[in-house]
Amino acid sequence: MIFTTKAEYGVRLLVELGRQANDAPVALKTIAENEGLPLAYLERIVALLKRADLVESTRGAHGGYRLAREPEKVTMDEVVLALEGSVAPMSCFVDESDDTRVLCSHVDDGEACATKLLWLRVQGGVIEALRRTTLAELVAFSAKQDVAQSDQTLGSALPLQSTA
């Protein structure tokens, strides 16, 4: 069970934005360079965040993106939902309509499969974990990481960017 890089990159992008205290927009190019991620791909990802009103943009020179809310008010369930489309442990769990309907292809219509109970619990566990994590927490976490890194050997920090 795995999230795609959309979630990974999107969350990283938001963390980068969250680290900026001021409300000056940040260009995607800056973020791409900071994180070592492909710019063109990030563009498509940030579009998802904008569509979900998690991010605001200003076009033109000196433009870029900023958070639409304070990091404390951004929970990860919203973020991952915007990026991945759904939080479903099984393909038949993807909710087409607005209610969380279970559509399992291998069972009679309207019937639940034997594994419904299990996947519901897993889904609940994931959503709960996502919801209790805010962007502010991740920003603070990454800041702590930075301190730890700069405390250690600065020179021997391998520039191991696997960016081909």
Next chain:
Amino acid sequence: MIFTTKAEYGVRLLVELGRQANDAPVALKTIAENEGLPLAYLERIVALLKRADLVESTRGAHGGYRLAREPEKVTMDEVVLALEGSVAPMSCFVDESDDTRVLCSHVDDGEACATKLLWLRVQGGVIEALRRTTLAELVAFSAKQDVAQSDQTLGSALPLQSTA
């Protein structure tokens, strides 16, 4: 985020075995027909369960598979681990060694990415949900489904707990 059909089919297979009270082996063909799943594919899946000592087999005519343990003692974290190889919310979370090492390709060696905290929590939520679900529960659940189906021709009597 999605599990593959290996987990789905594998759990269903175990539920089918769990429904048999006696210890007579059940042929895969029977299970395939009951569940409407491709036999050849099930063969590969049940091999994973056998390798993890969740299932025992007897070859030859009148052979088949049976549970290696009572359903009460089979927890789903073991099952999913055997079927999917790992329970990792992100590709860099796949543990190659025995400890749960985080190997993130986009960060310096030994360093955690900004999203480590998040994926750790998600992974924890999933594993906890899996661990507290036993095969016996799923067997009982599927039995209840059967009763509901034969009683009222429409099994919507289940209190589907939404994203609470």
Next chain:
DNA sequence: CTTAATCCTACCAATGCGGTAGGAGAAACC
């Protein structure tokens, strides 16, 4: 010795993922 089952391995089509390319609009700055 036929039949019914587990085993094993190679193969294959489709899908989705991660990434690229090439532009068209919009605003700042000279």
Next chain:
DNA sequence: GGTTTCTCCTACCGCATTGGTAGGATTAAG
């Protein structure tokens, strides 16, 4: 006004994985 620097949009593409198939070898019951 033109250039630069951004956001935006859409089409395309290689590749790995998934789900499934094929074909056979092995084992045991009757």
